[in-house]
Amino acid sequence: MTIRGKAHIAGAYEHPERKIPDKSIAQVHAEVAVGALADAGLSLRDVDAYFCAGDAPGFGPVSMADYLGLVRLRYTDSTETGGSSYVAHVGHAAAAIAEGKCRVALITLAGLPRSQPVPRPAMSAQAPEAGFEQPFGPTTVSMYALAARRHMHEYGTTSAQLAAIKVAASQHAQHNPHAMLPKPVTIEEVLDSPMISDPLHRLDCCVISDGGGALVVVAPEVAADLPRQTVKVLGHGESPKLTAGGRIDLTYTGAVWSGPRAFTEAGVTPADVDYASIYDSFTITVLQTIEDLGFCEKGKGGAFVADGSLLAPHGRLPFNTDGGGLCNNHPVNRGGMTKVIEAVRQLRGEANAPVQVPDCQLALVNGNGGSLGTRSAAATLILGQEDA
């Protein structure tokens, strides 16, 4: 079975706020849920499938379903793969719809790490790797720094090349009135920002923001009755990337497998992609991912990003036109949701005007969860215009 064209994204909503000191996490889930359903022309009463990940407060999908009053549910999925969860959820929702298990799927993400900081979820002491990693003090930034260092060692990638990714994101963010960091930066400013864990500087890292987002995925017959332009789900792929029993390789991501799966299902190639949302937890995440997805040869990502390829609207691969996690928004430290939302905007022609890719027909979304320094999970989507 293929999901190609068997489900449509009918609603997408990004919470406009980046600091929300006066609300609960469940409340923000509700706001984005209602926002995405309103965008689709639907309501909570129409929802028969609910998808959420580890950011949803309470008992799997059940507490939030109860809070939202999702009384018609016949399908739930709480797949938790960190920041890639919501990219995976779209694929899972499309498969469930294609099988006739449901017709209107709601996916939500929300959280308040900025206003209500809690200690970073420490690795569970029961995780099988815990004793062999936790005592050495790995942090999120330092683990990605290990990946960056190794990529530099093997391929000659430079800090200035990584900085070019942040520069492109900041160029896009200046057109986004909601962006947390709307000011364009230069390569020098990235390199002069404080070193957090070398070779990664502060400006190689994404922002921390409150907020969230939601998506509504529907069956084609539902989409046909909606007033709103929808977006077709054409392909989906997933893959964890593991530490391989001690043979870990820090120079690539799971997108080497999830990407080809998604391209094959959609029947397209990297050269066909008009716009790409690439999860940008750190600059190195983008660099490795575009290589892994086949937009350039392995090891040549540095040269690819340094010549302006990522700049919208006319670069070879316009990316993250909302400013991405590096400049716009990174709710709950999970980037997959906002990546799908911006791809939907591009395909609807509703991105901010200076960064709207002309006649954007085909978009790719890539999420990555976990850590490039240890184990992670990639998810890739190919989305197309309604008449694709």
Add this chain to the structure above:
Amino acid sequence: MTTPGAAMPAPAPPTNPETTQFWAATADGRLLVKRCQDCDTLIWYPRAICPECSSLRTEWFEVSGRGSIYSYTVNNRGEGAYQGAPPFVLAYVELDEGPRMMTNIVEASAADLEVGLPVEVVFHDTGQGAFLPRFRPLRS
């Protein structure tokens, strides 16, 4: 320049019945990995199953404690037990026997560090029975 890792915390590892022998060996200054009794693969981190051939027959195997740096970073922002600690080096060391393990590099200045640098294990006392296998530049 200060030496990264000076006054480095040595938090105790979470342990369980699967890893008790590993940590007991660290108190004797021995570094163990697992070896698959069916396909001979050396396995890191240690576990009861071979992720290569699915065998449940694995045994402890003592390695030399020598290797080289596969990747490293000087982390200026410790968290948890390392909150507020001076900068320290997080690294992967590739053991001479093959497996790559997460660890810290100690007794080295930041300027000494490079991918490929030969290193040897040292054991740091957590004060709770287990010793952390960390690595310093090889003293040949």
